[in-house]
Amino acid sequence: MLVEREASATHKICGEFLSAETQGYLRRLGLDLGALGGHVISHLRLVRQKTIVETALPFNALGLSRYRLDEALLNHASRSGALLWRGQRASVSDIRGPVIDVDVQSAGTIRTNTLFLATGKHDLRELRRHPETPPEDLVGFKMHFDVDSAQRDALANHIELVLFAHGYAGLQRVEDGRVNLCLLAEGSWLKACGGSWEGLLEELLRTCPHLQRRLSNAVPLLSQPLTIYRVPYGFVYNPPANSADNIYRLGDQVGVIPSFSGDGMGIALHSGVVAATHYLAGSGAGNYHRQIRHDIASQIWRAGLLYRASRWAPGQRLFMGWAGLTPRSLSLAASLTRVPPSAVTRAMGLMS
Ligand SMILES: Cc1cc2nc3c(=O)[nH]c(=O)nc-3n(C[C@H](O)[C@H](O)[C@H](O)COP(=O)(O)OP(=O)(O)OC[C@H]3O[C@@H](n4cnc5c(N)ncnc54)[C@H](O)[C@@H]3O)c2cc1C
Incomplete structure (x- = not known):
């Protein structure tokens, strides 16, 4: 059962840059990306004042609006057998036992033994994220x-x-x-x-x-x-010792990568696949959270480092100078801020 707050297609705040992993997962799930009409992106142009550095990306990305993508994905889930409830806001009231009470706006309480929490930047009251450092202004x-x-x-x-x-x-x-x-x-x-x-x-x-x-x-x-x-960039979920073994956090609920990396959707899809395989294997949310933390923590840390450097004028100058001397270093930076290929290959293998 999939509960979605929005009743129809909506625009979302996003750079709308679909990385190679994002596209790979979407295709693997059976979504016909070609039919959605995105724009192929093969190059990166870094601009500061009058300086422009350009390089080829290490992959072909796709520019596609969330308005179109998210709607296609919801419809695809529905066609693939998910029971889709639109225009329904979910909240949880009891998360302590083996059965979780999920309150769905107009349908009342649904009792479930497994919850996949994918509310993105919105926290449910009972299941708030607690970033180690407060989000920046x-x-x-x-x-x-x-x-x-x-x-x-x-x-x-x-x-x-x-x-x-x-x-x-x-x-x-x-x-x-x-x-x-x-x-x-x-x-x-x-x-x-x-x-x-x-x-x-x-x-x-x-x-x-x-x-x-x-x-x-x-x-x-x-x-x-x-x-x-106030997006909590850098957040990676660290399950407390007593965390529920039947609540799986996905996407921004498990890790938030600085937006410039253009891989938040890749992380969200990767986490969905890893969570599903752990659930199906009966190994529980605790093992899933350890695995996903292992997969994404260093990627998020590296993106955070680059991001902090770019927030500081001397850092920006250094960055531009370095990129100007070796434009391919931008391509390297793009590779270092993706879900590691070994983790993607493992998850794709488990999907088969
Ligand atoms: C400024 C900015 C730019 C970005 N640019 C990019 C980019 O170019 N490329 C990229 O890959 N990533 C980008 N990201 C990151 C990316 O948008 C997120 O990482 C990704 O969307 C996370 O997916 P998710 O499924 O966790 O959450 P979301 O995509 O936000 O989906 C959450 C869904 O849950 C629904 N929902 C929320 N609360 C409830 C509730 N209580 N009940 C029912 N439904 C609910 C929402 O309506 C929504 O449909 C960007 C982020 C920001 C902030």
């Missing part, structure tokens, strides 16, 4: 744009990561020629820009000539931007 925004044809062509097959003084932005094409701008900025800077998306975007375009060029005649395609605040 960062705000995320996402907006889709229709840009002019010259800029659309310039973005063909590229993801652009644009570093600026108070954060960074990712810019890439998704399906139907739409362009996704997804950015993270310091909360204090948002306040200094008047506390609004419009103020922040205006200031960003004024101070960042590259984004100014890309978005000069752009038309926003969403009525308002998607936002997020």
